[in-house]
Amino acid sequence: MNYTFDFSPVLAAWPTLLEGVIGTLRMSSLSMVFGLSLGIVFMLMRLSNQKVLRIIAIGYIELIRNTPILVQVFFVFFGMPAIGIRLSGEQAAILAMTLNCAAYAAEIVRGGVQSIRPGQIEAGRALGMHTADIYRFIVFRPAIRAVYPALCSQFILMMLNSSLVSSVSAEELTYFAQTLDSQTFRSFEIYLTLGVIYLVLSQFFSAALSMIGRVYFSYPAK
Amino acid sequence: MIRQFGWGEFVFLLEGARWTIVLxxxxxxxxxxxxxxxxxxxxxxxxxxRVLMATYIQIFQGTPLLVQLFFVYFGLPMLGMKVDVWVALTIGLSLHTSAFLGEIWRGSIQAVPDGQSEAAxxxxxxxxxxxxDVVLPQAFRIGLPATISFLVNLIKGTALAALLGLTELTRSGQxxxxxxxxxxxxxxxxxxxxFFICLPLTYCSARIERRLHAVR
Incomplete structure (x- = not known):
């Protein structure tokens, strides 16, 4: 092996990589927020009394969960212009990741909501609370508390998955790394560094999010 | 003359799907x-x-599969190892799989009651x-649903092979x-x-999981 490691071109490009990190975090957090909101809608449809709504929700969730996210990204980025909706790489990426996240979030939150005992809801009703209030105070808070760790791993997963939207030229970390690779040909160093950055990001967020969870969802409930 | 997307084109996709399944x-x-x-x-x-394996798992679960594949495919040749796209994908996906299945099966092994191995x-x-003879057969049962859902994830993960230029299903689509x-x-x-490759597996996994819970 007569290869000399040279990390200097990678280290010299730190402003670009930082921009990439910001892009990655921006896209994954936006998709997480939108995805979670849409996911809650699908979850409510999934648990509704109307059979049609239930079937639509189940169909959507299963369709998304059984197809690769890369194909979903391609479908949105290349397919949408065919029906007249033109999206930039980043918009397509956020839309695709939101649609993807919604399906997973719906299933996660459903697990939480179904863990609430019916007696709790009946107690709320007996106290004369509105349905909206029952959902807000009795169902959602404890439900989110129960599934908070799963939602956190979903966020980490989104962050890691966002690497593949580089293929539709959305400007995130992997995209910049690939550009750097084609400029410097230091593939080994670049992808090693890239891996380390993702590892640090995922470790950091998993620690930070669990800390936030401990404070925000601490017993006794605030 | 632009080709229309018809039956022949669909068959081309199916031929790509064959490589998705093989991979x-x-x-x-x-x-x-x-x-x-x-x-x-x-x-x-x-x-x-234990620490070594935990680190190994952490590394593969904490980095994107795409970066792992890029590292094997573009990074290793720099060290003088010539890797063909099939070899690179097999190495990359296998390492990824080993970390995830390792973690799933660790959980299943630990879920087997201690009394079993103590008795043995x-x-x-x-x-x-x-x-x-004692622990793994029981762990296998417990770990089966999660293993099958991981297989679904793996099948979806092979779509990334398209980005390395292997003509599997997604690349055929491109x-x-x-x-x-x-x-x-x-x-x-x-x-x-x-969807039709993965759905039966997902369904199977959910069924087995329900049955496992019913037993307990």
């Missing part, structure tokens, strides 16, 4: 064998082995027999979309093919 099975087999080693290392009595030890059964200029139909068809 998934290859990675699942090799990765499964490695994964068993990882799981046994993770539950071993030697601390150093009391009967003087050695490590190999204790694992092969080619077809470029020829026919009907990306909506083509990617829709690609998604449907994935």
């Amino acid at each position: 998934s099975l290859l990675a699942f087999t090799v990765g499964g064998a490695l994964g068993l080693a990882v799981a046994l290392g993770r539950t071993s009595k030697w601390k150093i082995l 030890r009391a009967l003087g059964i050695g490590y190999v027999h204790r694992m092969v 080619l077809m979309a470029n020829i026919t200029f009907q990306p909506l139909q083509v990617y829709g068809a690609v998604a449907l093919i994935y």
Whole structure:
């Protein structure tokens, strides 16, 4: 092996990589927020009394969960212009990741909501609370508390998955790394560094999010 | 003359799907064998082995699969190792699989009640027999649903092979979309093919999981 490691071109490009990190975090957090909101809608449809709504929700969730996210990204980025909706790489990426996240979030939150005992809801009703209030105070808070760790791993997963939207030229970390690779040909160093950055990001967020969870969802409930 | 997306084009996609399945099975087999080693290392009595395997799992679970594949495919040739795209994908996907299955199976091994291996030890059964005849068969049952859902994830993960230029299902879709200029139909068809490969597995996994819970 007569290869000399040279990390200097990678280290010299730190402003670009930082921009990439910001892009990655921006896209994954936006998709997480939108995805979670849409996911809650699908979850409510999934648990509704109307059979049609239930079937639509189940169909959507299963369709998304059984197809690769890369194909979903391609479908949105290349397919949408065919029906007249033109999206930039980043918009397509956020839309695709939101649609993807919604399906997973719906299933996660459903697990939480179904863990609430019916007696709790009946107690709320007996106290004369509105349905909206029952959902807000009795169902959602404890439900989110129960599934908070799963939602956190979903966020980490989104962050890691966002690497593949580089293929539709959305400007995130992997995209910049690939550009750097084609400029410097230091593939080994670049992808090693890239891996380390993702590892640090995922470790950091998993620690930070669990800390936030401990404070925000601490017993006794605030 | 632009080609229309018709039956012949759909068959082209199906031929791509064949490589998706071959690649998934290859990675699942090799990765499964490695994964068993990882799981046994993770539950071993030697601390150093446990820490080593935990780090290994952490590295693969904490970085994107795409970066792992890029590293193997573009990074290793720099060190003078010539890797063909099939070899690179098999190595990359197998390592990825071994880390995830290792973690799933660690959980299943630990979920087998301690009394089982204690009883085996009391009967003087050695490590190999204790694992092969007592612990692993029970762990297999517990870990089956999660293993199948991981297989679904792996099949979906092989779509990334398209970005390295292997003509599997997604890459066939890309080619077809470029020829026919009907990306909506083509990617829709690609998604449907994935859906019909993965859905039976997902269904199977959910069924087994329900049955396991019913027993307990």
